[in-house]
Amino acid sequence: MPCAGPGLAGLQGGYPFSLLEPQTHLGRRGEAPRSNLMDRLIKRAEWVNTRLSVYLIRGNVNANSLPNQDNRFPAQGLVTPGQKTAGTPDKRKGCAVSVDNLSVTFHPPETLFIHEVERFQDSVIETISDVLSGDPEDWIPLKHGYQGYRKTVLGPGGVRLHSDFPGAAHFNVSFPGQACQRAGAEHLKDFLAYSAENGGKARRIDLALDDYDKLITPEELEAQFHSPNAVTHIRKMKGVKDSERGHPEEGGATRYLGAPSSARRLRCYDKNVESGGLIDAYRWELQERKRAAEKAHYDLLNGDWGEVMRERLVSLIDIKVYESAVEIKDRIRWEPFEELMQGARKAPVYFPVEPKTVEELEEYFRVHQGPSLAIILEYHGGDLGTFIEIAKDGKRRWKPKHKKMLERSNDV
Secondary structure, eight states: OTTOOOTGGGTTSSOSSOSSSOOOBOGGGOBOOOOHHHHHHHHHHHHHHHHHHHHHHHTOSOGGGSTTSOOOSOOOOOOOTTOOOTTSOBOOOSEEEEEEEEEEEEOOOTTSOHHHHHHHHHHHHHHHHHHTTOOGGGOEEOSSOOTTOSEEEEOGGGOEEEEOTTSOSOEEEEEOHHHHHHHHHHHHHHHHHHHHHTTEEEEEEEEEEEETTOOSOHHHHHHHHTSTTEEOSOOOEEEEEEEETTEEEEEEEEEEESOTTSSEEEEEEEHHHHTTTSBOSEEEEEEEETHHHHHHHHHHHHSOHHHHHHHHHHHHOEEBOGGGOSSGGGSOBOHHHHHHHTTOOOOOOSOOOOOOSHHHHHHHHHHHHHHHHHHHHHHTTTOTHHHHHHHHHHHHTOOHHHHHHHHHHHHO
């Protein structure tokens, strides 16, 4: 199993020091030996930087293909004729669903000592290295931190671990597209399970659906969005065209549904243009962040990835023939979109937020249960006696959390 790292449950194993910080002391538990591995990592980083500088000067390396870039399609090397490589065009049919970006933040328990947090970080690095068929000793400390963190180490496939340790115990792990591809679905699912079992919380997950049959073009999606057929709460779609200098006709336009800062955003574009001919498909890329990412994390662990992607996508936008029925729920789906979605139905995209005060509970009840309440009241001819009986039965089933909620509200 790739994800057999010790985690929080087995801090006795793993590395005797952190890859993030040359350890000189352990706080309340005394002194510890200096990290020889960290010294080797720093020397390795210096050697790599020197060699890369030489290669760049000679013109042997493209600066855009350095390890810390999201380089999804590495340059071809020498291959045997007929051998399929990363540079061989993909001629598949149908659809393929994958995870194209993953960000998880770990929150070790505050009761852990400094050296225990360090060893937990090491266990995460060991697990990621197993998932990506890499070596923990190959992680390189970068000169600067990223994403608001002070320290970053670079691992196989461009994966990064960001940390403020020892100032803060929590740390973030980000898998770019190339790392997700390198891991593969099964090993990536193993890591999702490992992170869920060890206090990891997903902060971003990008789900990708590659349509090799090209059922719907990005232009057709835009046309449907502006038609009465679109069923969505989003008000605007943005189109951005990417092209290389001197080749404007080869550019492909990406359609964005949702704001950059929103919890959920859809991108649709021609992957054949973006990949330089390697993936001949239209890509639907669903970006899930924060609370949406937490629910997507759970869904991916407990469901079929194709179904998860489609159910979450139609929860953002569905395309139904406006003239087919008066009620939206009775309308038939636009045929090309139905073929792509394969009968998928809307699914909850967030975990429900439990109210903490009586005021919040009242608002939650008003918004979510108001219509049901009205039906019951109408059925009983406006007699409130039924609700009094329901309330009495509910009070008999109170739990400690219900009593605490009432106490908190009374204190306020």
